[in-house]
Amino acid sequence: MAITIDRIADEMFEMVKEAQEVGKKLKPMDLQKTIKNKYDDVDKPMTKKAIKQLVDSGRLVYSYFGGTFLELPHREGAAND
Amino acid sequence: MPKEYKTPQLDELEKGPWPSFVKEIKLAAKNNEMANDVLGQLEQSYDERLGHWKHGGIVGVMGYGGGVIGRYSDLPDKYPAVSHFHTLRVNHPSGWFYTSDALRKVCDIWEKHGSGLTNMHGSTGDIVLLGTRTEKLEPVFQELAEAGFDLGGSGSDVRTPSCCVGKARCEWACYDTMKACYDITMRYQDELHRPAFPYKWKFKFAGCPNDCVASIARADCSLIGTWRDDLRIDQDEVAAYADGGLDIFNDVVLQCPAKCMRYDAEKKTLEVDNESCRRCMHCINVMPKALRPGTDTGAVFLLGSKAPILEGALLSSVMVPFVNLDDEEEFEDFCDLVDEMIDVWCEEGKARERVGEFIQRVGMGNFLEAIGLEPMPEMVAYPRDNPYIFYEMEEEEELEEA
Ligand code: HEM
Ligand code: HEM
Ligand code: SF4
Ligand code: SF4
Numbered sequence: 001m002a003i004t005i006d007r008i009a010d011e012m013f014e015m016v017k018e019a020q021e022v023g024k025k026l027k028p029m030d031l032q033k034t035i036k037n038k039y040d041d042v043d044k045p046m047t048k049k050a051i052k053q054l055v056d057s058g059r060l061v062y063s064y065f066g067g068t069f070l071e072l073p074h075r076e077g078a079a080n081d
Numbered sequence: 082m083p084k085e086y087k088t089p090q091l092d093e094l095e096k097g098p099w100p101s102f103v104k105e106i107k108l109a110a111k112n113n114e115m116a117n118d119v120l121g122q123l124e125q126s127y128d129e130r131l132g133h134w135k136h137g138g139i140v141g142v143m144g145y146g147g148g149v150i151g152r153y154s155d156l157p158d159k160y161p162a163v164s165h166f167h168t169l170r171v172n173h174p175s176g177w178f179y180t181s182d183a184l185r186k187v188c189d190i191w192e193k194h195g196s197g198l199t200n201m202h203g204s205t206g207d208i209v210l211l212g213t214r215t216e217k218l219e220p221v222f223q224e225l226a227e228a229g230f231d232l233g234g235s236g237s238d239v240r241t242p243s244c245c246v247g248k249a250r251c252e253w254a255c256y257d258t259m260k261a262c263y264d265i266t267m268r269y270q271d272e273l274h275r276p277a278f279p280y281k282w283k284f285k286f287a288g289c290p291n292d293c294v295a296s297i298a299r300a301d302c303s304l305i306g307t308w309r310d311d312l313r314i315d316q317d318e319v320a321a322y323a324d325g326g327l328d329i330f331n332d333v334v335l336q337c338p339a340k341c342m343r344y345d346a347e348k349k350t351l352e353v354d355n356e357s358c359r360r361c362m363h364c365i366n367v368m369p370k371a372l373r374p375g376t377d378t379g380a381v382f383l384l385g386s387k388a389p390i391l392e393g394a395l396l397s398s399v400m401v402p403f404v405n406l407d408d409e410e411e412f413e414d415f416c417d418l419v420d421e422m423i424d425v426w427c428e429e430g431k432a433r434e435r436v437g438e439f440i441q442r443v444g445m446g447n448f449l450e451a452i453g454l455e456p457m458p459e460m461v462a463y464p465r466d467n468p469y470i471f472y473e474m475e476e477e478e479e480l481e482e483a
Contacts, residue, residue, distance in 0.1 A: 062146030
């Protein structure tokens with residue numbers, strides 16, 4: 001059965017969540033590479049679509065610390081409320 | 082009533098005949114509290130020789146990873162109006178041509194939602210809108226979109242492409258820089274808004290080797306106009322320059338880096354050995370009425386420059402010596418080659434490694450092999466100067482066998 005964008009997005013979401021639990025941040029490229037290596041029938045455009053879905057729906061957000069990362073939404077440490 | 086700050090140090094920067102950002106911030110501060118608190122915080126920074134801006138991590142508009150640069154004051158109690166002070170990069174139109182109506186709209190939106198302070202334009206090329214609050218980002222974005230503007234790039238993405246004014250105003254433009262810049266911006270929308278690279282990637286388009294956008298020094302991907310045929314010479318105009326008092330021998334011929342010009346002072350004629358000409362523009366700049374670029378024009382595609390941030394500065398090096406970007410098919414081929422380069426860099430590049438640094442690390446020979454481009458003499462500055470391209474023993478053996 002061919003893998004769906006939804007499923008890729010779910011797996012990416014889990015990867016980010018697990019990384020964040022141990023205090024690590026992942027870059028979009030980390031997610032894309034891992035998924036591409038795992039499945040033969042997944043190409044780069046599919047991984048891009050999955051990321052677009054994750055950020056368009058607000059499940060993940062972009063952050064910037066010298067480079068761009070993907071994270072679960074949370075209150076920013078530097079933020080002044 | 083806004084607080085009034087004493088700013089003796091900032092006031093120093095209002096002196097002198099040149100434009101002053103202090104004068105402009107003070108003007109904005111009359112109607113805008115954010116601009117006013119900038120004055121207070123800046124004066125304190127000058128006193129203490131300490132910056133008081135914190136970098137924010139998650140700040141942006143829904144769905145985009147680029148375009149907003151998060152900043153917070155680390156003295157929010159003292160300067161509450163700048164407790165958030167995020168910057169927006171707004172994608173400028175090719176060549177920075179606006180109607181005054183469009184500019185007014187941008188400024189009105191910004192006075193309503195932000196500090197009213199702008200930087201026209203940032204070194205990225207974008208319209209830079211300085212200072213707003215997190216909750217204002219979406220409304221600003223929506224109103225800008227309605228006015229026909231989009232956010233530009235920031236972070237590890239394709240940065241807002243920029244170009245010189247090109248054919249709109251400059252007769253030296255060897256290709257349509259504004260069109261190329263626009264087409265690339267549209268083609269790389271996804272890469273511009275959703276950062277997925279090891280680090281930033283900049284495209285800059287210059288119409289001729291004068292390189293008014295300084296692409297060779299700061300764009301990962303520099304497209305610089307050039308010509309393949311002969312420089313055009315109008316000998317009557319050469320004579321007119323001589324009669325007008327121009328010292329053609331000393332100021333033109335002797336300054337030619339290729340030493341490929343010959344001037345006959347008696348006949349007042351100029352000769353160019355076009356095989357040796359380096360297309361540097363010097364002679365054309367000095368005698369614009371007498372000399373012009375040729376008519377078989379296009380661009381040199383160079384790769385790898387960057388300003389010093391993590392490592393030292395790099396200049397771009399030639400990848401393709403001539404590509405006619407105005408031709409649809411050649412433009413497509415150019416994009417395919419760029420995609421190939423980006424793929425290799427994304428696959429193998431380290432975090433925060435610009436493509437030029439990546440090439441230095443893996444070697445130009447390996448990079449060319451990975452993207453499937455043949456090495457050629459135009460890629461090196463001097464013979465035997467760049468020892469990174471080797472010829473293969475196998476090739477020699479094949480030749481011997483043949
Ligand atoms: C009249 C006699 C010679 C002249 C005018 C001459 C001239 C030159 C020149 C101009 C180069 C530089 C080429 C380049 O820039 O790539 C060169 C390279 C070289 N020559 Fe000669 N040469 C002479 C005799 C010799 C002799 C007798 C030897 C050895 C016994 C020799 C060995 C070399 C070597 C090893 C190189 C370097 C090649 C390389 O770097 O790949 N040359 N020669
Ligand atoms: C055992 C004897 C020799 C050894 C091991 C030797 C070795 C070398 C080496 C390693 C280089 C540098 C090659 C490069 O940078 O690519 C070189 C360059 C050169 N050698 Fe020799 N060499 C010898 C004898 C000679 C002789 C007898 C001559 C001239 C009569 C000569 C002329 C040159 C020249 C002209 C160059 C090129 C310099 C340049 O690139 O500007 N060599 N040699
Ligand atoms: S780079 Fe060349 S073509 Fe472009 S504006 Fe400058 S001089 Fe004119
Ligand atoms: S363009 Fe530059 S290299 Fe060519 S003839 Fe003029 S001065 Fe010389």
